[in-house]
Amino acid sequence: MTLPEIGSSLPEVVLRTAVVYLFLVVVLRISGKREVGQMSILELIVILIISDAVQNSMVGENSTLWGGLVAVLTLLALDFGLKALSSRSRRVRRVVEGEPRLLVRDGRLLDKALREEGVEAEQVRAAVRSQGIARIEDVRLAVLETDGSISVIPMTPSSE
Secondary structure, eight states: OOOOOOOOSHHHHHHHHHHHHHHHHHHHHHHOOOOGGGOOHHHHHHHHHHHHHHHHHHHTTOOSHHHHHHHHHHHHHHHHHHHHHHHHOHHHHHHHHOOOEEEEETTEEOHHHHHHHTOOHHHHHHHHHHTTOOOGGGEEEEEEOTTSOEEEEEOOGGGO
16 A cells, blocks of 8 residues: 655645644544553653654755744644544544543452453552542542543442
8 A cells, every 4th residue: 555645845845744643643632542641661661652753754855043943933833733622522532542441340340340440450450549448349430531631430338
């Protein structure tokens, strides 16, 4: 399969950068929910390598200051636009950010949800402990939020 050849003029830098940005949004969205503070070392390395790998694909042979500035402005404009669109449309927000996902219900880990979201049981246990709860069995609900954090709701005498 061959892709069309895109040159390195400033309008083409805008096009190249937009294609790379949208591709990365889709790929990173599919790869799972994480916030930067929850990245492992391996995930951080992958992000750094991706940034290096796509740099040339955004500007092509245009290594001028203007080429770099146009790429940066394009990225910022696309990011601003996607955030604005997400804030106005629940459908777009759901596609871009995803939806919260239940990981624990009534003291039981939901293995299918953990697998599908790429979350390890130990990550859930750590989130539970951080809320001062010793055992998963004492959790009514644990939810993977769209920002990658895990919210925990403990069992209460009335919910048991």
